[in-house]
Amino acid sequence: MKKILGLALTASLSLSLAACSGNTNNSSSPAPSDTTTPVATTETPETPETRTLKLAALETAYGADVWKEIIAGFEKANPGVKVESTIDKSIEDVIGPAMKSGDFPDVIHLAVGQPKGLTETFVKDNNLTDLTDVLSMTIPGESGTVKDKIIPGFTDTTITNPYGDGKTYLMPMFYSPTGLFYNAGLLEQKGWTVPTTWDEMWALGDKAKADGIALFSYPTTGYFDSFFYALLNEVGGPEFFTKAMHYTEGVWQSPEATQAFDIINKLAAYTEKTVPANGNKDNFTKNQQLILDNKAIFMPNGTWVVGEMSKAPRAEGFKWGFTALPAVKEGGDRFSYTFFEQIWVPAKAKNADLAKQFIAYLYSDEAAGVFAKVGAVQPIKDMASKLEGDNKLFYSIYDNGAKAAMGAFSTTDPVEGVSISDTVFGTVDSLVTKAKTQAQWVEAITKASDALRGALK
Amino acid sequence: MDIKKGQGRFIFFCLAPAVILFIVFLIIPTIDVFRMSTYKWGGYTDDKTFVGLQNFTKLFHSDKFYQSFQNSLLLIIVVTIVTFAFALVFASMLSREKLKGQDLLRIIFYIPNILSVVVISAIFSAIYDPNSGLLNAFLNLFRGATSDSTLWLGDQKIVIFSLAGAMIWQAIGYYMVMYMASMANIPESLYESAELEGAGRMHQFFTITIPLIWTNIRTTLTFFVISTINMSFLFVVAMTGGGPDGATEVFLSYMYKEAYTNSSYGYGMAIGVIVFLFSFALAAILNAVTKREHLEY
Numbered sequence: 001m002k003k004i005l006g007l008a009l010t011a012s013l014s015l016s017l018a019a020c021s022g023n024t025n026n027s028s029s030p031a032p033s034d035t036t037t038p039v040a041t042t043e044t045p046e047t048p049e050t051r052t053l054k055l056a057a058l059e060t061a062y063g064a065d066v067w068k069e070i071i072a073g074f075e076k077a078n079p080g081v082k083v084e085s086t087i088d089k090s091i092e093d094v095i096g097p098a099m100k101s102g103d104f105p106d107v108i109h110l111a112v113g114q115p116k117g118l119t120e121t122f123v124k125d126n127n128l129t130d131l132t133d134v135l136s137m138t139i140p141g142e143s144g145t146v147k148d149k150i151i152p153g154f155t156d157t158t159i160t161n162p163y164g165d166g167k168t169y170l171m172p173m174f175y176s177p178t179g180l181f182y183n184a185g186l187l188e189q190k191g192w193t194v195p196t197t198w199d200e201m202w203a204l205g206d207k208a209k210a211d212g213i214a215l216f217s218y219p220t221t222g223y224f225d226s227f228f229y230a231l232l233n234e235v236g237g238p239e240f241f242t243k244a245m246h247y248t249e250g251v252w253q254s255p256e257a258t259q260a261f262d263i264i265n266k267l268a269a270y271t272e273k274t275v276p277a278n279g280n281k282d283n284f285t286k287n288q289q290l291i292l293d294n295k296a297i298f299m300p301n302g303t304w305v306v307g308e309m310s311k312a313p314r315a316e317g318f319k320w321g322f323t324a325l326p327a328v329k330e331g332g333d334r335f336s337y338t339f340f341e342q343i344w345v346p347a348k349a350k351n352a353d354l355a356k357q358f359i360a361y362l363y364s365d366e367a368a369g370v371f372a373k374v375g376a377v378q379p380i381k382d383m384a385s386k387l388e389g390d391n392k393l394f395y396s397i398y399d400n401g402a403k404a405a406m407g408a409f410s411t412t413d414p415v416e417g418v419s420i421s422d423t424v425f426g427t428v429d430s431l432v433t434k435a436k437t438q439a440q441w442v443e444a445i446t447k448a449s450d451a452l453r454g455a456l457k
Numbered sequence: 458m459d460i461k462k463g464q465g466r467f468i469f470f471c472l473a474p475a476v477i478l479f480i481v482f483l484i485i486p487t488i489d490v491f492r493m494s495t496y497k498w499g500g501y502t503d504d505k506t507f508v509g510l511q512n513f514t515k516l517f518h519s520d521k522f523y524q525s526f527q528n529s530l531l532l533i534i535v536v537t538i539v540t541f542a543f544a545l546v547f548a549s550m551l552s553r554e555k556l557k558g559q560d561l562l563r564i565i566f567y568i569p570n571i572l573s574v575v576v577i578s579a580i581f582s583a584i585y586d587p588n589s590g591l592l593n594a595f596l597n598l599f600r601g602a603t604s605d606s607t608l609w610l611g612d613q614k615i616v617i618f619s620l621a622g623a624m625i626w627q628a629i630g631y632y633m634v635m636y637m638a639s640m641a642n643i644p645e646s647l648y649e650s651a652e653l654e655g656a657g658r659m660h661q662f663f664t665i666t667i668p669l670i671w672t673n674i675r676t677t678l679t680f681f682v683i684s685t686i687n688m689s690f691l692f693v694v695a696m697t698g699g700g701p702d703g704a705t706e707v708f709l710s711y712m713y714k715e716a717y718t719n720s721s722y723g724y725g726m727a728i729g730v731i732v733f734l735f736s737f738a739l740a741a742i743l744n745a746v747t748k749r750e751h752l753e754y
Contacts, residue, residue: 277611416724429701
């Protein structure tokens with residue numbers, strides 16, 4: 001009896017073990033070792049007529065449904081093509097494990113600048129498909145090419161052409177002008193005008209201070225990216241901006257850079273002093289609330305802030321205002337940084353050609369119309385004129401004299417322990433709390449820049 | 458003889474599943490962390506280059522790593538000492554004194570432990586709010602409302618202690634219940650005889666209670682180290698994001714930032730290795746210095 005019991009126990013334990021170990025091979029091992037055999041694909045063999053395109057997209061404020069509509073349109077226009085979509089708020093976690101074992105989506109809509117840095121990792125690892133030929137593709141159902149339709153400049157940035165070889169690897173998707181947001185109602189009420197130069201800005205800051213209002217607030221230091229890029233364009237023009245973005249030696253000691261640093265450091269002194277305490281993911285809306293409550297005048301932000309704060313209480317007579325950065329001198333250029341999302345194709349995608357067709361379709365009037373319905377605006381010529389309401393005001397910023405700044409710090413091979421954005425933008429908190437001086441800040445930026453220069457792509 | 462052999466085989470087969478599971482899920486992943494720390498790897502694809510111990514050399518030259526090390530160490534020390542002291546005192550009060558609503562108090566103390574870290578972070582973000590927060594409002598009673606509000610989560614010198622405050626609040630209940638459990642085992646007669654001989658409450662606490670729950674205290678010290686390292690990551694992510702300007706960056710938040718945001722997975726794993734060795738070493742040291750002769754009762 002004992003023996004039988006023993007055998008039965010052993011058998012059941014071994015069975016459970018077998019069941020568990022079966023799972024480990026497939027998914028839950030934290031990282032694949034070189035020796036593990038690739039996962040057997042469970043896909044059914046495809047007949048030549050039906051092709052499957054795998055789309056992975058980050059679910060943003062625009063929602064997941066919009067992609068379903070786009071997919072339906074694409075499938076209708078391309079009989080025999082089926083689009084399998086994965087749309088998720090944490091898309092990196094969903095598609096990550098499969099990618100480690102070599103199973104890649106064909107097309108990924110995920111912008112740079114996300115905390116998990118998936119897109120950056122692909123850029124740094126040279127794992128992207130060249131999409132330059134998409135530009136010369138004819139848009140399905142239309143006569144023009146993709147290049148004809150995209151607003152000039154969007155496919156010449158350090159983001160879309162990360163290796164500086166004239167080739168486009170990431171295609172620009174939804175864009176949004178960024179700049180300074182304020183309560184237009186407050187300025188009207190007080191009889192203040194929107195400053196057009198930084199000198200006027202400081203004068204306004206002093207006036208506001210007398211009324212107990214701070215000049216400046218920022219949601220988190222991360223929002224300084226668009227601010228800083230636009231400012232660099234103002235102080236030194238696009239050429240200087242490009243030099244800075246490529247970590248050119250000595251660039252941070254140049255008079256232009258010093259002027260930019262001076263402005264930010266001075267602005268830190270005019271910043272509402274509770275801002276660093278709330279400058280995190282949990283509480284950043286409190287910093288935005290300062291504008292709505294008339295406790296601060298300006299904040300750097302993007303057009304999404306209107307939706308983000310739509311349910312927040314606000315001061316009487318509140319009206320959103322939006323302006324480009326003030327010029328550094330009378331009559332100087334004013335810039336507004338253009339933030340845009342990207343769509344790209346992994347180098348190891350199985351259906352890269354189909355993915356390219358899909359991307360070309362995204363620039364069709366049909367697709368753009370679907371996106372525009374949820375407020376997602378693509379960089380397509382004349383798109384801005386079709387907008388309504390607040391968006392019309394925001395997207396017309398470039399028609400009102402502001403120049404567009406685009407691009408970001410150039411891609412490098414990963415340099416362990418060095419993050420240029422943490423160094424440049426993150427330190428602003430310390431400037432406000434006076435934990436660090438401007439000299440320390442510039443020194444740290446120079447050090448990070450030196451480290452990254454050697455790793456440039 | 459045959460019976461012994463059979464028994465041995467039986468034990469072997471009974472143990473095998475557990476041992477295999479242990480190896481597959483614990484030993485191999487741990488070794489994998491060590492192995493991956495020697496690669497330069499983005500983490501998302503299968504392209505990686507072997508770089509030997511380079512990741513470690515870089516780590517030891519990184520100011521940011523030392524900053525996160527310092528913060529973690531500070532949290533471990535502060536959270537352990539304060540939580541330990543409070544938990545012990547509360548446990549002793551609840552198990553030795555006759556208080557009204559003892560059971561209710563025990564539940565209240567334990568509640569923070571069942572709340573999610575995100576909820577606790579939200580509660581403490583509200584408490585620490587510079588303008589409308591409870592803490593500043595309370596302090597203003599003494600220092601006057603006109604004085605500058607303290608930035609509990611904005612001042613680099615204070616923020617790490619603010620974080621520790623939330624962690625301590627969360628942990629006390631758990632350790633208190635653990636200490637209470639072992640205090641309940643101490644025979645009442647010891648206290649009675651001590652009282653007859655004129656020993657006061659404090660004296661009893663230090664000469665009877667503490668020595669007799671010493672084994673339990675030693676175990677919890679190891680728990681303190683491990684849980685502070687883990688929980689600090691959750692609190693940092695939910696409350697400060699490592700800010701302002703890296704002032705609350707701890708081991709694991711720095712590791713996460715490097716492994717994912719900075720596309721340096723191998724380097725992140727190197728940090729993981731250091732954390733692993735550090736927590737092991739610290740636990741071992743704590744165990745060694747708290748070694749006492751086991752008291753029987």
